[in-house]
Amino acid sequence: MTAVQAPAVPGGAAAVTPRAPRGRAWIVTVAVVAVLAAVPLFLAPFATTTLTRILVFALFAVSLDLLVGVTGLPSLGHAAYFGAGAYAAGWVSIHLTAQAPVPLLVGAGVGALAAALTGWIAVRSSGVFFLMLTLAIGEVVQQLGNAWESVTGGANGLTGIPSVRVAGAPLANAGFTYWYVLAVFLIGFALVWLVARSPFGAALRGIRDNEPRMRAIGYPTSLYKYAVFVLAGGVAGVAGSLLAAQARFVALPDMGFVTAAFALLAVVIGGAGSLWGACLGAALVILVRDALGPSLGGHGTLVLGAVFVLVVYLLPRGAAGVRLPRGRSS
Amino acid sequence: MLVSVLNGLAIGFLLFILAVGLSIVFGMMDVLNLAHGALFLGGAYLGAAFSGSWGGFLAALGIAAVGGLLAGAVLSLMTAPLRRRSHLDQALLTLGVAFVVAELLILAFGDDPLSAAAPPALDGSVTVLGAVYPTYRLVLIGVGAVLAVAVYLVVERTRVGALVRATVADRDMVAAIGIDNRLVTTAVFAVGSLLATTAGVLGGPIYGARPGLDATVLILALVVVVIGGLGSVRGALVGALIIGQVDTLGRMLLPELASFVLFAALALVLVLRPQGLFGGPAAVGAR
Numbered sequence: 124m125t126a127v128q129a130p131a132v133p134g135g136a137a138a139v140t141p142r143a144p145r146g147r148a149w150i151v152t153v154a155v156v157a158v159l160a161a162v163p164l165f166l167a168p169f170a171t172t173t174l175t176r177i178l179v180f181a182l183f184a185v186s187l188d189l190l191v192g193v194t195g196l197p198s199l200g201h202a203a204y205f206g207a208g209a210y211a212a213g214w215v216s217i218h219l220t221a222q223a224p225v226p227l228l229v230g231a232g233v234g235a236l237a238a239a240l241t242g243w244i245a246v247r248s249s250g251v252f253f254l255m256l257t258l259a260i261g262e263v264v265q266q267l268g269n270a271w272e273s274v275t276g277g278a279n280g281l282t283g284i285p286s287v288r289v290a291g292a293p294l295a296n297a298g299f300t301y302w303y304v305l306a307v308f309l310i311g312f313a314l315v316w317l318v319a320r321s322p323f324g325a326a327l328r329g330i331r332d333n334e335p336r337m338r339a340i341g342y343p344t345s346l347y348k349y350a351v352f353v354l355a356g357g358v359a360g361v362a363g364s365l366l367a368a369q370a371r372f373v374a375l376p377d378m379g380f381v382t383a384a385f386a387l388l389a390v391v392i393g394g395a396g397s398l399w400g401a402c403l404g405a406a407l408v409i410l411v412r413d414a415l416g417p418s419l420g421g422h423g424t425l426v427l428g429a430v431f432v433l434v435v436y437l438l439p440r441g442a443a444g445v446r447l448p449r450g451r452s453s
Numbered sequence: 454m455l456v457s458v459l460n461g462l463a464i465g466f467l468l469f470i471l472a473v474g475l476s477i478v479f480g481m482m483d484v485l486n487l488a489h490g491a492l493f494l495g496g497a498y499l500g501a502a503f504s505g506s507w508g509g510f511l512a513a514l515g516i517a518a519v520g521g522l523l524a525g526a527v528l529s530l531m532t533a534p535l536r537r538r539s540h541l542d543q544a545l546l547t548l549g550v551a552f553v554v555a556e557l558l559i560l561a562f563g564d565d566p567l568s569a570a571a572p573p574a575l576d577g578s579v580t581v582l583g584a585v586y587p588t589y590r591l592v593l594i595g596v597g598a599v600l601a602v603a604v605y606l607v608v609e610r611t612r613v614g615a616l617v618r619a620t621v622a623d624r625d626m627v628a629a630i631g632i633d634n635r636l637v638t639t640a641v642f643a644v645g646s647l648l649a650t651t652a653g654v655l656g657g658p659i660y661g662a663r664p665g666l667d668a669t670v671l672i673l674a675l676v677v678v679v680i681g682g683l684g685s686v687r688g689a690l691v692g693a694l695i696i697g698q699v700d701t702l703g704r705m706l707l708p709e710l711a712s713f714v715l716f717a718a719l720a721l722v723l724v725l726r727p728q729g730l731f732g733g734p735a736a737v738g739a740r
Contacts, residue, residue, distance in 0.1 A: 251485045254544060255485070431552065
């Protein structure tokens with residue numbers, strides 16, 4: 124995980140990372156993945172389930188970071204595609220098949236499709252206007268979910284989603300579900316990381332830093348923004364399918380404003396543009412909301428709101444900004 | 454049909470009172486105040502808590518007005534240190550504030566939806582051209598129209614309004630001629646927030662007060678402001694009246710797809726006029 128910090132740091136300058144730290148970063152990555160893979164062997168099922176939730180939300184936050192941090196498009200409606208993917212994966216699992224790649228691919232497809240249908244209007248704007256438009260779009264998609272009761276279950280949510288089946292057998296316990304989620308998370312993370320490092324990703328960072336100049340040197344910036352919006356929607360859909368696999372229940376709040384805002388919070392806490400930072404931010408959000416929240420009488424949101432305010436004041440570049448004082452000018 | 458048009462007008466004027474504050478604060482200070490919906494919710498809860506009598510209604514209005522002024526001043530002071538940073542940071546700050554405020558309101562008033570009765574004598578209905586219609590909504594239309602005219606006159610015809618428009622156009626120049634524009638911006642933020650809490654009290658008998666209402670009305674206000682053009686009083690009025698009609702008609706004709714009708718209106722405006730109906734590169738005050 125840690126290996127990706129260098130290329131995804133705000134301000135670009137991906138290729139200048141010295142060689143030695145990169146080697147170390149690979150070692151850290153392998154170690155982190157090994158520890159993550161071994162977790163169900165050591166932790167109690169409840170802790171494993173919490174970690175599963177964190178991975179689901181982390182992949183969602185990473186997909187959002189592709190928009191916010193890499194491309195500079197702050198979205199407050201990204202949960203719409205997360206929720207669309209979750210509903211689609213859940214529906215397919217109930218009515219067609221829960222065989223492993225199918226719910227995943229359906230979630231990705233529906234997430235990307237929803238992003239494609241609504242994104243063309245959002246990418247016409249940027250900055251705060253983008254924030255407003257995505258907020259409105261997210262609300263509309265959520266209301267559609269509410270109205271389309273025969274498919275989504277309306278306000279009751281989509282219940283009775285069966286376990287994902289891998290190679291014919293359902294994932295029997297929290298540990299197997301965790302490994303499934305971890306595997307998909309790693310693939311999704313690697314995909315986003317590769318995109319962020321590619322020439323396409325460099326162009327996206329160019330758009331973030333100076334869109335008029337990118338347009339002037341011949342990049343069709345609207346097309347790039349649209350493409351990354353659809354891609355981020357697809358990855359969010361994958362994360363949604365993981366939500367359906369883990370919780371086996373999808374409800375309207377999963378695609379609503381609060382979920383979208385929490386994902387943005389995770390990205391900002393971690394430091395926009397840093398994919399591993401988004402994962403740390405997601406971990407904090409889920410821990411406060413799901414682990415700490417119940418002991419606060421369900422008012423984890425209050426804590427998260429306060430954290431949000433503090434982070435904006437104290438950590439302008441998020442947790443990733445704190446960890447990267449050396450070797451960066453600006 | 455007539456009832457629908459009147460409903461649209463009532464919602465439209467309510468949305469105007471809500472959205473004009475958001476619009477002016479953005480136009481003047483470049484701060485997108487995402488806590489605007491939470492302020493509305495605060496007013497709505499006050500209205501619900503005191504509802505039932507004229508004294509209670511007026512007390513709720515008074516408390517909401519003072520609370521709104523204070524909240525706006527505090528928000529203005531909170532965003533001031535972030536002025537040199539990006540607009541996004543300021544928007545995120547207000548988003549965090551919105552969460553905190555909404556949660557505190559739930560702590561204070563509970564999770565259950567509350568309803569607010571219109572004050573006595575306005576809670577009945579009257580016959581308008583053969584259709585029975587709630588009196589309160591008619592009064593709301595009148596109050597909204599008066600407020601719209603008042604805001605327009607203040608911004609367009611008074612010295613204070615000129616100062617506000619000048620600050621929107623060129624903050625540094627206003628400072629250079631010896632006016633403390635921190636005072637101007639704080640005052641505008643305070644008045645904008647006052648309008649939000651007032652709209653919450655006035656909207657109580659229509660929307661009630663419940664968790665989640667803050668996001669709903671924030672989104673409606675944002676749609677209004679995007680359609681009308683940011684920083685424009687006239688745009689906020691026209692946008693609010695359009696959205697009021699579109700939303701009401703949509704709910705009546707296509708109840709399942711009402712939100713799509715709203716979205717379609719937004720999309721149409723943005724395709725034809727990306728800067729909004731009355732927004733220009735230099736959308737100023739009451740243009």
